[in-house]
Amino acid sequence: MKGQHFSNEADGFYGIYFKNQKPSKCAVIAMLGDDAGDYLAKRGAKWLMSFGLNVMTMSPAKKSYNHVNYPIERIGAAVQWLRTNGNQKVGILGMSTTGMSALAAASYYPEITLTIALTPSDFVWQGFEQGKKDGVTEWPIPNASTLSWQGKALAYMPFVYQHPEYGRKIIEETKGSGDMIRSTWIFNDSEKANPLTEEQMIKVENIKGRLFLVAAEDDSFWNTAKYVRRMDERLKNRPHDCEYQALVYQYGTHFVIPESFMKSIAPFSKQILKFVFRSAKEHPKECRQTRIDIEKHLSEEIKDWMA
Secondary structure, eight states, X not given: OOOEEEOHHHHSSOEEEEOOSSOOSEEEEEEOSSSTTSHHHHHHHHHHHTTTXXXXXXXXXXXXXXXXXXXXXXXXXXXXXXHTTTOSEEEEEEETHHHHHHHHHHHHOTTEEEEEEESOOSBOBEEEEEEEETTEEEEEEEEEESEEETTEEOOOBOOSSOTTHHHHHHHHHHTTSSSSOOOHHHHHXXXXXXXXXXXXXXXXXXXXXXXXXXXXXXXXXXXXHHHHHHHHHHHHHSOOOOEEEEEEESSOOSOOOOHHHHHHHOTTHHHHHHHHXXXXXXXXXXXXXXXXXXXXXXXXXXXXXXX
């Protein structure tokens, strides 16, 4: 797949635009994978393009999964470019960490009228980096948020464990769990030690158009089922203009993605999931049924939004 490339330095955001061969006036910003041009991002773009969408893949920087004071304005710049280049409707999709970023961006930009957040949190995290450092592969950055707005770091939940204890806690929880990675202690212990404030919460009630939230109880990364239920309650108790679905499944792991998207990632994607997540190994039929159900609901959501 060939696309039009954008850089932070020249364009105000890092991304790749894939224009559908069929004329379309709808585009989705897709934040998947570690880089806007990596395999997962391109497979996600191809899946979205099957609906007749144009797609802008985005990530913080080239081959970087670091999330430190990422300016929300970069997403705004991409939205503006899409709207001035033939797209009347703009949506956004994020999964995992970028599920949080997608929600935050949509709460700031009413031009985003479809927001899809898979395994998101309802609050902003402390900034973090990934790589290799002192025997760990991820570490929080002191006095930094994952996101910023107008040059100021957004209020965030500080992790109770800092470097190197943060990485060692992940290693400790993962060992013997049957999961390739487990990090629930980091989030549960941090929220217990530092109860969330309103300032740290994402204002999902400001999101316009359509909002689609998905979580699974067996997520081994963080308690996203709790976070999605919390957003559901927030929307029930606050005035809002969006139509939303908040789906919480018992099984599905951290990869709550449509079944056809999962199949497109790799011929043996189900076997890979069983290797990565214990729940996928113990409950393969239930996890597959979750992905099938997500596909049904999400496909309908996208088609209704495009109409």
